[in-house]
Amino acid sequence: MMNKGLNLIKTLITIAISLVIGIITIALTSSEPLNAIDAFFRGPFSNSYFFGNMLASSIPLILTGLAASIAFSASAFNLGLEGQVYFSALVGTFLAVKLSSLPVFLLIIVVFAASSLAGGLLAAISGYLKAKWNVNELISSLLVSYTIIYVTDFFVEGPFKDPMAGLSASPYFSEKLMFSKILPPSNLHTGIFIALGIVVFMYFVCKKSNLGFEICITGRNKLFSKYAGISIGKIMIISMMISGVLAGLAGMIDVFGIHGRVIRGFSAGYGWNGIAVALIARSNPILVIPAALFFAFLESGANVGSILSDITPEVARIIQSVVFYLVTAEGLLSFIKSRKKVKTDD
Numbered sequence: 001m002m003n004k005g006l007n008l009i010k011t012l013i014t015i016a017i018s019l020v021i022g023i024i025t026i027a028l029t030s031s032e033p034l035n036a037i038d039a040f041f042r043g044p045f046s047n048s049y050f051f052g053n054m055l056a057s058s059i060p061l062i063l064t065g066l067a068a069s070i071a072f073s074a075s076a077f078n079l080g081l082e083g084q085v086y087f088s089a090l091v092g093t094f095l096a097v098k099l100s101s102l103p104v105f106l107l108i109i110v111v112f113a114a115s116s117l118a119g120g121l122l123a124a125i126s127g128y129l130k131a132k133w134n135v136n137e138l139i140s141s142l143l144v145s146y147t148i149i150y151v152t153d154f155f156v157e158g159p160f161k162d163p164m165a166g167l168s169a170s171p172y173f174s175e176k177l178m179f180s181k182i183l184p185p186s187n188l189h190t191g192i193f194i195a196l197g198i199v200v201f202m203y204f205v206c207k208k209s210n211l212g213f214e215i216c217i218t219g220r221n222k223l224f225s226k227y228a229g230i231s232i233g234k235i236m237i238i239s240m241m242i243s244g245v246l247a248g249l250a251g252m253i254d255v256f257g258i259h260g261r262v263i264r265g266f267s268a269g270y271g272w273n274g275i276a277v278a279l280i281a282r283s284n285p286i287l288v289i290p291a292a293l294f295f296a297f298l299e300s301g302a303n304v305g306s307i308l309s310d311i312t313p314e315v316a317r318i319i320q321s322v323v324f325y326l327v328t329a330e331g332l333l334s335f336i337k338s339r340k341k342v343k344t345d346d
Contacts, residue, residue, distance in 0.1 A: 052186025064274025119248020
């Protein structure tokens with residue numbers, strides 16, 4: 001209990017330092033620092049449009065944060081979230097366009113099942129390589145991700161490109177498949193309830209099921225897991241696959257809620273920010289929600305600040321980067337220490 005309280009204090013201090021650095025950065029770069037700071041911090045809550053967009057931005061981060069958390073729990077590191085989100089959205093969109101003659105309900109099931117499976121299989125590659133030949137999953141997942149991002153770009157810019165589009169994007173799928181909007185004209189959609197439902201479901205899987213117990217035990221002490229008869233290789237593959245499935249859902253829900261098609265690079269940052277979200281939440285599925293909202297607030301504050309004040313988008317991105325590095329540094333060190341402990345026990 002004491003460790004949990006100490007971890008919370010560390011996280012809050014890290015976030016506070018990040019925000020202070022953000023304030024200093026704005027003050028040094030803005031001709032009207034007070035107005036700019038006010039726009040950055042209060043802008044996302046100033047009206048329903050900005051607030052809705054902030055919540056919409058949190059949806060993919062909730063799912064990618066949850067995806068990273070599952071991998072962390074097994075002492076694994078899924079650096080392929082970016083590619084898994086992007087490619088899964090392509091797979092789902094392709095099926096939504098090509099199988100448009102199917103009944104809507106059946107098509108939704110097919111699309112989400114296929115996109116989830118696509119993300120899961122991509123992540124499972126790294127899990128299998130780790131289990132079979134002890135290939136470092138950080139390297140393998142990152143390499144697979146980079147490769148699949150270029151593959152996805154190829155299809156979006158070539159064979160699957162909408163010839164009528166003025167940008168690199170796929171054709172639109174039927175509007176009947178799109179999620180209903182909440183707080184229009186903002187981007188907030190009913191997919192947020194699906195994301196929250198997935199969080200609750202994964203919480204019970206992690207905390208109440210045998211699979212969750214085996215994942216956590218394997219992540220904490222591999223030697224004990226061996227003596228308990230748990231197949232470490234199987235758990236590695238399963239945890240990575242679940243992580244990829246969640247990343248795939250993040251991509252498809254974002255496309256179904258906002259874009260209606262795959263746009264080149266639409267998911268940039270979802271994976272890396274998801275890792276940061278998981279580190280802030282310390283791999284707790286429920287705490288992923290406020291952590292994702294925090295990162296969504298930073299993004300929304302940057303966007304609104306550039307509209308309502310003289311903050312440039314570049315300065316806003318710098319602030320986000322500083323926050324990212326400071327927030328992830330402490331959590332990443334903790335993860336590396338726990339990983340070394342697991343190897344020592346092994």
